[in-house]
Amino acid sequence: MYAVNLKLIKEKRKEKGYSFRKMADLMGFNDKAKYYRRETGEYKFNPEELPVVAKILGIPISKIFILKVSKIETKKEVSK
Template sequence: MYAVNLKLIKEKRVEKGYSFSKIADLMGFNDKAKYYRREKGEYKFNPEELPAVAKILDIPISKIFVLKVSKIETNKEVTK
């Protein structure tokens, strides 16, 4: 299963010097909290928002996603 790479998104935002307000404006959000909650993982990015984030932050869309290993899969590896 894949997850959004929130760490990379934050790193790129900080690297570019974008505040939460600035990126929220670039994303078309009327409130910086909407973006903040997504970057912090409190809410998920909507699928249509991810290409915009990738473009604004100059991240290849393929790098936006990371492979997420579940605890069950990790435990199976340990018991082998």
């Protein structure tokens, strides 16, 4: 299972010196809270928003995703 690499998004945003307001504006949101909630994981990014975030921050789209191992999968591996 894959998850959005929120840590990388946050790091790249800070490297570029973009505020939450700037990212919200670049993404076409009328409120910075809409972007903030996504970056912090309170809400999930919509699939169509991820290529936009990647382009704004100069991140290859493949780097936006990280492999997420569930606790159940980890337990299965340990018990083998």
